[in-house]
């Protein structure tokens with residue numbers, strides 16, 4: 001069953017601007033799970049919606065708590081809701097469409113935009129070239145346009161046989177990669193303008209959707225885990241969760257100082273993930289080796305086929321001193337699609 005838990009701990013009062021009738025939702029399937037939360041795909045009863053003068057897309061993603069959750073998880077989900085309400089809408093973030101907080105005793109839902117292509121990490125990996133790809137039944141064959149849209153069916157799984165490495169696949173060319181980076185920089189510039197620090201920017205936390213004009217669009221997810229809307233710096237207390245150190249700026253790792261500049265460092269790693277079609281950064285280094293590697297001033301190396309101009313942008317994001325890193329606005333301006341001629 002789907003409605004298999006209750007929120008016993010918090011009773012947010014109804015916010016009529018956001019509260020939705022939970023009868024709109026018909027469950028389709030699971031989309032993902034974290035430690036305490038999970039996301040499900042739901043289809044929306046359009047007739048019922050229309051009767052109540054609500055406009056919702058045909059499909060939405062619903063974030064909720066798992067059956068076994070802690071009190072902290074409830075508080076975190078409420079905070080996430082508040083930050084998403086506060087952030088407002090932008091095309092390059094996963095927007096909040098509504099919430100189900102009522103009545104007390106029923107599960108608590110965040111109703112989010114559904115991103116039909118899943119996470120950027122999986123999307124990149126699914127578009128890697130592989131020896132079997134031209135005849136793979138899992139993906140459409142290459143099309144004349146090198147742009148994208150080799151759509152894969154719902155429930156598609158990444159073939160385990162796809163090997164790590166390689167570069168240009170049929171779907172994703174350099175221009176598309178730069179557009180992806182540009183979308184993410186644009187969404188992050190928006191969040192920065194609202195003083196929201198993400199703290200876990202990584203390809204796994206970017207979702208890929210189709211825009212109204214049928215183009216691919218990147219949407220930043222899970223920024224609701226960000227804290228502190230007033231201070232530019234966030235001093236993170238370690239709460240026992242996994243820390244994504246291989247995406248983190250040195251000052252975030254060593255001094256626990258998170259800022260938009262430390263998000264820019266993570267963005268550089270995301271750009272590296274895009275250009276490598278989602279290789280695992282510093283895969284060969286364990287925790288201690290990685291700390292030494294970064295503290296000694298070493299950086300991820302230039303991906304195969306990555307233009308020098310693009311690697312230069314990554315290296316700027318990875319400047320030791322946060323104030324010498326570019327802003328997301330700078331990055332948005334710098335990530336202009338370039339021609340295929342070698343630089």
Ligand code: ADE
Pocket residue numbers: 031032039061094112113114115116118119207221
């Ligand atoms: N997985 C987690 N959130 C999602 C969303 N909004 N769309 C698609 N997949 C998701």
